[in-house]
Each structure stands twice: as C-alpha cells, then as structure tokens.
Amino acid sequence: MEENSVFWEETIQPGAAWSHVLKRGTALRLVDLEGGANVGAIFYNFDCPVERYNMPDTLKAQHIARLTKGFVLYSDMGRILCSIVEDKVGWHDPIGGTSNAKLVKARYGSSRYQEQRNDYHKNGRDSFLIEMGKWGLGPRDLTANVNFFTRVDVAEDGSVSFGPDNSKAGDFVELRAEMNILVILNTCPHPLDPNPRYEPKPVRLSVRRAPVPGADDPCRVSRAENGRGFTLTERYFL
C-alpha cells in the first residue's frame, strides 16, 4: 500500500461495530493486530440497499466455500460489490454466520454494561442490526454475512468445524470497492469459536484510493464468471 494513498486509519476495538460507505475507487484494508481476530461483515449497494451481498451467488459463481485473494463478493443482482485484492490469511469464512444474544449468554455467561462498562459482551446479530439501523436498515435486511480472518472447515459428512490459528498477528485482507458499498462490520467472536472465554480481538483498518480494475485485473480474469460480473458492474455506472 502506498502511504500517500491512505485517507485514514483507525482501530475497531474488540467486540465493537463499524460502518462506512466505501466508494468505488477506494479500498479497505483490515489488519488482525493480535492474531485470532474475527470480523463479521455484510455489504449493501449504498445507492439502492435492496441490492446486497448474496452468499449463494458468491459461492456458486466461483465454486468456493472460502474466500481469499482473487475472489469477489457478488450482490443478488449479478454485480460485484467488492474484490479481495490482497490477502495474507488464505481462508475467510462465508458460511458460519454470526452469534446472537442467546448463544453469547449460554457460552460466556451474563454480562451487562452496568458492571463491565464497555467490556460487556456484544453479539454479532445485535451489533449488525444496531449498525444497520443507523442507515435505515432493519431485520428484513439482515442477510448471510462473511467472517474475515476465520476458517470453517467442512468434512465429508458435511460437519463444520472452527479452524484454529487461522490468522496471525499482522495478517491482513484488502477489499476493493467496485460499487459504492455500505460496509457493516463487527469484531464479535465467531459463533463456532471454541474459546470458552469472551475474548474478541481488535482490528486495524485503513481506507485508501484504489484505481478501478483494468482489463487484466487478477480478479476479473480469474474465471469467466467474474469477467461477466465486472461487465455487469461497469454497465451499472455507464
């Protein structure tokens, strides 16, 4: 990343939420500061939020059940919301989902702001809904999310398991916005994380200028489906 292209940097605290309209022509880098972070993420077309990240379309267009460099995130309208242009982790989870209040209470016990102040236990679903509500979105807009930095393995019998030690301190992933996307994030623990203690991790993020992809862009040429996805995305802006 060229230093002079960075607009700003900030840290998302453990268990916190964040949202931003990431404009076409910019990129968002997420850095796992301590190792073992989890970033739950949902993406919307900010210009028309009923167009949103679509898990099955992302998976079946690219025949994947993991995300890494070279793959893209599709909306339900056949367009590319963002592309993964850098990745030091190698596996990000698109299927495990997010936690809710019941799961967090059952796993980590009761926790209130009254006693614990800002360290009280947050859960992914409520964190998403609160942040989405700030942009006029509600429960009907909640959709399948991505979990950056977490690996979920699927065995032959279909059983899923949390992949330990997937992300190390300093590992990062970078998303290039192909549309003006509303990004909703939180750093709540992954719902399949076997750690019995509530220990969310902080994530450093930075936003920088990123040129729109050229004809030889690796995400565009990685497979014919993505070439058509970029074509449909570019037509939207003509």
Add this chain to the structure above:
Amino acid sequence: MVGLDLVESKLEPTRAVYSQEIPAGEPWIHPLRKGQYFRIVDLHGNQAVDTLFYNEHDYSDRYSAQDTIQQQGNIYLTTGTKLMSTGGTVLLTIVADTCGRHDTLGGACATESNMVRYALEKRHMHACRNSFMKAVIEWDHGMSKRDIVSNINFFMNVPVTREGKLTFEDGISEPGKYVEMRAEIDVLVLISNCPQLNNPCNAYNPTPVQVLIWNVPET
C-alpha cells in the same frame, strides 16, 4: 449414498388434508399451522425445490441458512435438522427423509446470476427468484425482495471439499423420494419449483413435485 440415514414416514397420503402438484417453473406459497406435517415429494427425481420459511406472525423472522448450519454443526439437512430463523426460532423440524441430504448453500437461480454463471444473453430465461417475486407480490402481505433470502434446495447435492471448493454433484434423489417436516410454530412456506435449464441439476428437465399437509400424525 453411503452413510445417509434414511427415515420413512408413517403418514398416509390418503389422510392428508391438502395435496397439490406444483409444475416446474411455478411458485407455491401457503401457511402451515403449528403441529402440521408438511411433505415435499420429488415425483420424477432430482428436481430442485427452492424453499423458504417464515414465522407467520413476523415475516422478518425467517429461515436462515447460516443459523441452521451453525445450530446443527453441519451444512446438509436431513432427519432431525431444526430449521432455524434469523431470530433463533425453530421454524420446523425434519422428521422423515428418504433422500438423505439437502442443500443449504446453493441458493436460488436468478436471471441476474444466470448472466454471471452462464452468459449475458441468458437473462430472459425463467428463474427461481422471479417465481419467488411473483409469489410474494400475489400474496399481497407487504413482502418484497428484502424478504427473499438464501433458501434451501431440497433434493440437491452440493458438497464442499476439504480445500473449500463448492461442487455440484449428481443428484442422489429418485422418483418418489420425499422429505417431511413438522411445523414448530405457525409458518409461511414459499417454494419455487426450479426452472433451471443451464446446468444438469435437474438433468436439464425440470419436473413437477407434490406437496402434502397433515393435521395430526397418524400412528
């Protein structure tokens, strides 16, 4: 397929209070009351039945693929699976399954995703998302595209490899195979009987399925 636990139902089709054949390419939307049993029959084999469920009293509380996967620790649906909502509600429980495996990850076909997956000129072809849209418009209860989320594909076989690849395997269903569920709360069922002609999921020949409803289990 080895390792699949096939469970038959004791319910007699002649005792069903509702029975309807859904042609390929048609939607079907229908409420179920708590305690009713609901069966989908793959009449001709390997037909994809794209299905969504909603809490009948709050449509924003709806089937969630990720919550269902998480709750049971498995991507496949079969007997014993609790179909979970985004709000953590158990919508239905699968009580019988003679197919043995159903898909949570492949979602529905759409005219737009067909353009990405196959060719830009495929946009005109009928797709499940259009059937879903038509059904919720005609249902006229204020539902819209916001309510159409990642659905179940009954009778489809979509495995994930150890390397994290999603594969579309030959079907494991056959004519007459069925899956049966008990409604744990009042639910609304939304089905698109898949019209996809661009891949072999239906052997390029989408076919009718049958849905049945029973009021009480027979013994």
